[in-house]
Amino acid sequence: MNPVLAFVIVMLVWTISDFVAKKTKSLLSSLFVASIIFLIGFLTGIFPEDLLTSSSLLALAGVVVGFVIVHLGTMISLEDFKKQWRTLLVGIATVIGIGVALLIAGLIFGGGIHPGTYDAVAARPLDFVVAGVGALSGGTISVIIVQEAALGAGLTAVAIFPVLIAALQGLVGFPLTSIILRREAARLKGEYRAGNISAPADAEEQVKAEGRLPAPLRTTAGTLFIVGVVVLISILINNVTDGILNTFVVALLFGIALRTFGIFKPSILNGIDAFGLMMIAILILIFGPLATVNAGDLARLALPLLICFAFGVAGIAGFAALTGKLLGYSVSMSIAIGLTALFGFPGTMVLSQEAAKGAGESAEEVAAIEHEILPKMIVAGFSTVTITSVVVTSIIAGHIGG
Secondary structure (H helix, E strand, O other): OOHHHHHHHHHHHHHHHHHHHHHOOOOOOHHHHHHHHHHHHHHHOOOOOOHHHHOOHHHHHHHHHHHHHHHHHHHOOHHHHHOOHHHHHHHHHHHHHHHHHHHHHHHHOOOOOOOOOOOOOOOOHHHHHHHHHHHHHOOHHHHHHHHHHHHHOOOHHHHHHHHHHHHHHHHHHHHHHHHHHHHHHHHHHHHHHOOOOOOOOOHHHHHOOOOOOOHHHHOHHHHHHHHHHHHHHHHHHHHHOOOOOOHHHHHHHHHHHHHHOOOOOOOOOOOOOOHHHHHHHHHHHHHHHHHHOOHHHHHHOHHHHHHHHHHHHHHHHHHHHHHHHHHOOOHHHHHHHHHHHHOOOOHHHHHHHHHHHHHOOOHHHHHHHHHHHHHHHHHHHHHHHHHHHHHHHHHHHHHOOO
């Protein structure tokens, strides 16, 4: 496809999605609207399968995602980060909840998968349970782990299953999280007006407004250079530890540390010329899997997918709400934290910001609400998708085909 035409179409889709989100005050999030447009476009053939690739945005996103992760770290103060131990526990409980709920589903609907139903491959219900847990709670790495185990056992349908979940889970996660975060944002607005929470103090921000970087490194090119160096170091640490210390987790921690020591200014990428395009490119990463959805696979695996999402979301809501309540979080915030398992970054950031802007009626209110929601959602996304899910999936994937 012509690269310029592809780029223009993608920008049109995002313009429409942004417009709808603003008109509905984020009741329909921009991510959800864009997901629906892309899914319909790919399934009907209106959009060619190489649309996103031809636009060059996917390639750009692959390069700059680490840069934005560092930027996210500089949005979170060390004090904010220390408070997120409860969020980490809710995230861990969420992955456990998904596993328990899908195991129950496997027992209820475990009459066996009959040969010929799914590509002439016979599989036990437990195989789909394991695949569902890995895909529903995790990202690309978890899907790859499940796929390798399933293909190694000759179970092609089981290998397809997590790909479809990964492609479609945003369609479930985005609207649910948007609705729940709107409720949490409305609650926080009441707390702000009652004087129980406040907008983040800007005294520290004024002192560290420019950070300690020399002037040449505060330009667009200089900022991208120095943040790129941090990303390269994060990649090196990931490689040296054989992935135990994930690139993006390390990048986030570097961002927090460099802001804490005043080397990087808060929100390091804000104000540089390239940031807007970088964000759009990263958001396009979300929709890439939709181009791979095959209508035939979708039809054959429709029932397992429906069961997986229904029980998975129930497990998320139940375990996250209970754990969060015991730790002092509101039910709505706890469930929103749990639902990050369905999408992770950058959805965690976009939905938090949309909820805050939809509820707040002044810049101060928006800042106060976002300050309460955003750190929790960012840490939640990493605790579920990037860390806990990968560990759990690595342990249980060996049971596929066993």
